[in-house]
């Protein structure tokens with residue numbers, strides 16, 4: 065079993081009866097969703113809130129009951145993958161293009177559980193180009209302002225046309241090399257008119273499941289509390 069599958073399937077164990085669960089996007093959380101499909105067939109009572117049309121189609125095909133985000137009184141748990149995770153469990157997300165809905169759902173959820181294989185764990189965020197969702201209107205002007213923050217950005221494409229998100233927007237993949245102040249960059253990017261959202265998830269992770277090769281899995285629960293308490297005692 066590969067490391068993504070190990071992490072993805074493990075995360076399904078956190079879903080209990082009557083939970084409303086944010087369903088992430090990507091090849092790691094895919095395994096969580098497949099496992100949840102099996103559990104639902106065996107009687108688990110849950111509802112999913114998908115973060116992308118792709119995940120919505122997958123969940124439907126597996127018979128997982130879905131609920132519109134506007135009708136969910138609360139989201140108990142969101143489970144999602146990541147492109148990079150640093151030592152403080154801050155993330156880069158958006159490799160799959162779903163970062164806006166993923167961030168909305170993670171921020172609404174009472175708990176945010178991240179599933180990754182060990183290759184995603186880095187010392188400093190930034191080797192993976194940071195995805196930034198922008199509106200198509202005036203996109204080159206928006207790109208100039210983003211590049212002014214110290215990166216070189218590329219418009220994501222699908223074939224020869226711009227890649228279009230589920231929300232009808234473009235994505236710039238921004239090479240920053242090393243991001244030392246993820247919180248500051250997150251705020252600066254989102255202050256630029258034309259930017260819809262960026263893929264930095266700062267101080268949002270509550271728990272993480274890391275799949276390792278040879279069948280090992282590492283779980284860190286309540287990471288946010290742990291980081292905050294270690295910061296306070298410094």
Ligand SMILES: O=C(CO)[C@H](O)[C@H](O)COP(=O)(O)O
Pocket residue numbers: 088089090091092093144145146147156157158159160161162163166
């Ligand atoms: O942010 C994402 C999609 O927008 C994914 O969670 C991220 O790209 C990781 O994907 P994978 O599990 O396929 O490596």
